[in-house]
Amino acid sequence: MSDLSRRKLITTGFAAAAGVTGLGVAARLAQKYGLVPPDSGGIYGLGETLTYASQRLLTRHSLAREFSRSQISKRPVPNEMPPLKEPFKRLQAGGFVDWRLSIDGMVSRPASFSLAQLKSYPSRSQITQLACEEGWSYIAEWTGVPLSHVLNLVGVQPQAKYIVYFSIDPDWWESIDMADALHPQTFIAYGLNGDELPIGNGGPLRLRLPRQLGYKSVKFITHMTVTDSLKGFGKGLGSAAPEAGYTWYAGI
Amino acid sequence: MGGSVSIPSAVSATLATTVAPRHSALVRVAHWLTTLCFIALLVTGIEIVISHPRFYWGETGNVLTEPLFRLHIPSSRALVPTGYGYVLPDQNGWSRALHFQAAWFLVLTGLLYLISGLLTGHFRKNLLPRKADLSWRALSTVIAGYLRFKRPIEEGAWSYNVLQRLAYLFVILVLFPLVIWTGLAMSLSFVSAFPASVTLLGGQQSARTLHFFVSVALVLFLLVHIAMVWFAGFRSRMRAMIAGRAGTDKEPT
Numbered sequence: 001m002s003d004l005s006r007r008k009l010i011t012t013g014f015a016a017a018a019g020v021t022g023l024g025v026a027a028r029l030a031q032k033y034g035l036v037p038p039d040s041g042g043i044y045g046l047g048e049t050l051t052y053a054s055q056r057l058l059t060r061h062s063l064a065r066e067f068s069r070s071q072i073s074k075r076p077v078p079n080e081m082p083p084l085k086e087p088f089k090r091l092q093a094g095g096f097v098d099w100r101l102s103i104d105g106m107v108s109r110p111a112s113f114s115l116a117q118l119k120s121y122p123s124r125s126q127i128t129q130l131a132c133e134e135g136w137s138y139i140a141e142w143t144g145v146p147l148s149h150v151l152n153l154v155g156v157q158p159q160a161k162y163i164v165y166f167s168i169d170p171d172w173w174e175s176i177d178m179a180d181a182l183h184p185q186t187f188i189a190y191g192l193n194g195d196e197l198p199i200g201n202g203g204p205l206r207l208r209l210p211r212q213l214g215y216k217s218v219k220f221i222t223h224m225t226v227t228d229s230l231k232g233f234g235k236g237l238g239s240a241a242p243e244a245g246y247t248w249y250a251g252i
Numbered sequence: 253m254g255g256s257v258s259i260p261s262a263v264s265a266t267l268a269t270t271v272a273p274r275h276s277a278l279v280r281v282a283h284w285l286t287t288l289c290f291i292a293l294l295v296t297g298i299e300i301v302i303s304h305p306r307f308y309w310g311e312t313g314n315v316l317t318e319p320l321f322r323l324h325i326p327s328s329r330a331l332v333p334t335g336y337g338y339v340l341p342d343q344n345g346w347s348r349a350l351h352f353q354a355a356w357f358l359v360l361t362g363l364l365y366l367i368s369g370l371l372t373g374h375f376r377k378n379l380l381p382r383k384a385d386l387s388w389r390a391l392s393t394v395i396a397g398y399l400r401f402k403r404p405i406e407e408g409a410w411s412y413n414v415l416q417r418l419a420y421l422f423v424i425l426v427l428f429p430l431v432i433w434t435g436l437a438m439s440l441s442f443v444s445a446f447p448a449s450v451t452l453l454g455g456q457q458s459a460r461t462l463h464f465f466v467s468v469a470l471v472l473f474l475l476v477h478i479a480m481v482w483f484a485g486f487r488s489r490m491r492a493m494i495a496g497r498a499g500t501d502k503e504p505t
Contacts, residue, residue, distance in 0.1 A: 044346070047353025055441050062445040067311070075316045079331065129311065131440055133344055134329060135304035135460055136314035211441045245345025251441025252352060 034161065034177065038230045038238030039248040052249040059251070060179050064210035067127045073138035076130075076192060078200025079214070088168050088220065096204040101188065105164075105226035108155030115204055118188060121145045126185055128210035130217065133250065140201075142208045143191030148182045151226075159228045164239075165207055166223040174218050174239040175230055175248070176209065185210050188221070213250035215241055273496030274410065279374065280493055282365040285357065290474070292354035297467060299347035302340060303328045307464060311455035320461060355435065362428060378412060379421050385414035403484065419473070427470050434463035 030036050035053035039045070091099050102112040123143055131137040147163070156178075164175040180186055189208040190197050197203035202219030209216045230238045238248035275283070305323040306313070313319065315331055326336040328343060369375045384390060394413050412420070436442045437450040437459035453459045481489045491497055 042349075044349035044353050047349065047356050050356045051352055059441045059445040062441075064440060064444045065447050065450075071311060073312050073314075073317070077314045077316055129440065129456065131438075131456065133303075133348060135300065136306075137312045137456055138314055138316075139312050211444050213440065245349075247345075247349055252439040 037247075037249050038175075038236070039242035041237075044247075048247055048249065051252055055249070055251050056177075056179065059211070061183075062211075064126075064128050064185050067129070067139050069127065069141070071139050072127060072141060072193060076138050076140045076198075076201055077136065078198065079132070085169070091168075092199070099204050099222070101205060101222060101224065103150065103154045103224045103226070105224075106157040106160045106228060107151075107226050108157065109153070111154050113150070115190060118145055118150070118205070119190060121149055123191075124187065125191075126187070126208075126210065128185070128208075130210070130214050132214045133246070141193050142187060142189045142210075143194075144187035144189035144208060146184060147186045147188055147207070148184065150188060151181065154226075156226055160226045161228045162226075162230055162238075164225045164227060164230070164233055165218055165221050166225075167218045168220045168222045172218055172240055173234070174207075174216050174241065175233070176212075176216070180209060180211070183211070211251055215246065216250045274492040275496055276372070276374065277496065278365070278368050278372075280496060282361050283493055285361045286365075289354040289358035289361065290470070292350055293358065294467070294471065296347035296351040296354070299328075299343040300351065301464070302326075303342070303344050304332060305334070306332065307461045308457035309454065309461060310457055313457040355432070358428075359432060366424075379417050379424075381414045381417045385417075390414060401483075423470070423473050427466055427473070431463065431466040431470060434459045434466060438463065 027036075030049065030053055035049070035056055037048050037052040040049045040052075042048075096115055099115050100112045101118065102110070104110040122145065124146055125141055125143045127139060127141045129137050129139050151163075160178060162175045162177055163181040164173065166173040176186070185208075187208040189202070189206050190204060192198060192201055192203075197206060202217070205221050206219045207217055207221050225233075227233075230236060234240065235243050237243060241250070242248050301323070302325065305325050305327055306315075306319040307321055307323075308317065309320045315333065325334070326338060326340050327334045328340040330339045369379075385394075391414060394415050397413075398415070433449065434453065436446075437453050438456060443450040443456070450456055450459055453462060
């Protein structure tokens with residue numbers, strides 16, 4: 001081995017070591033500042049982490065685009081069929097007066113809210129786009145109570161990092177970080193285009209998250225848990241989406 | 253090294269160090285990384301389109317609205333009226349994840365290539381057309397050469413002609429930036445921070461439609477690129493882009 005190639009080998013070795021150390025430091029910093037998504041372990045974890053981290057750095061406080069009344073789509077797409085299972089049908093027969101949204105976990109005052117209670121809080125409206133991962137979209141006016149308002153009522157503890165929320169359909173549950181949970185456009189929605197939220201669009205209660213794809217806006221929500229770790233939920237990947245091959249973060 | 257009989261090893265070593273490679277190591281690495289990413293993006297992009305093979309103009313579009321055009325292919329969603337009696341399996345989950353991961357690698361490779369290309373003079377020396385070559389006479393000579401199917405073995409082995417330079421610059425400076433822009437303009441979260449990125453394109457569905465058209469343009473470039481490499485001498489061009497060595501298809505004896 002000549003001197004030249006030995007020097008080259010040493011330089012390359014140093015560069016590689018520095019690179020690996022740099023990556024290690026970057027990974028630890030990302031973990032510390034909450035820039036690593038819960039489904040970062042798989043083969044697409046690097047891309048996932050780059051997307052989520054850069055979105056968190058660039059878009060933590062930015063507002064989803066809002067549209068004018070004239071841009072509202074004539075027919076909001078109901079997409080999937082409503083769950084016709086027994087628990088939903090029973091509540092539907094009763095006009096949803098017994099529908100409850102319970103919130104527990106890392107909160108000072110766990111509570112269970114009726115639709116009437118949620119509607120008694122200051123309501124807000126937003127004309128935003130709902131986009132599906134498949135590529136289609138529609139614009140509608142959503143009415144509801146900001147999630148941050150309800151979270152203030154139950155008193156979220158400072159160590160909380162995620163809100164996990166569940167549909168009455170046991171296969172559909174999601175979670176978001178506190179940046180999204182406290183975002184002013186994240187609603188517990190009960191109205192659509194000036195009317196009750198139709199069942200096809202998630203009525204009577206849907207989490208509305210206009211900066212992420214439709215599957216994060218879980219329909220028929222009944223339960224929320226505030227937590228500092230997603231390990232204990234399902235397979236620990238953050239939500240049902242990664243278990244079905246989809247990404248946890250859906251802002252892109 | 254020891255296999256060479258006719259040339260003494262000292263001479264061949266001198267040759268190897270003094271003769272500049274046809275393509276620098278960085279260009280070669282960037283080329284193949286881009287190729288890999290592009291194939292991943294293409295395959296997953298097709299899979300994503302299959303879940304909704306309809307295209308619209310403006311902000312919104314869905315199965316309840318009239319499409320600008322639709323692809324006459326089956327879909328992976330029962331909701332889409334395709335005219336086919338069956339629904340393909342859903343591949344969107346991994347397709348989307350791989351699409352974005354490959355996009356990240358492509359963007360990072362592209363940035364590395366752009367910066368180093370500017371620093372080393374790669375763009376100025378190898379891609380920027382010379383002023384004299386931009387005259388109509390010079391251009392028509394090159395075009396006539398292509399029309400006569402003249403094999404550009406000798407001169408083409410060492411540098412690009414004006415049409416090649418213009419084509420590569422168009423892909424690098426127009427098509428790739430456009431495909432990245434139109435892709436990002438579909439992201440709900442990205443446009444919340446940079447709303448002009450989507451309004452300038454005419455809306456989210458317009459961005460999606462443009463993303464499709466720019467991708468088609470990139471695929472057309474790829475097909476012509478492969479055809480020209482084949483035409484010019486597949487082995488010598490591949491050798492130049494893999495090992496860096498230029499030359500004709502004839503092996504030295």
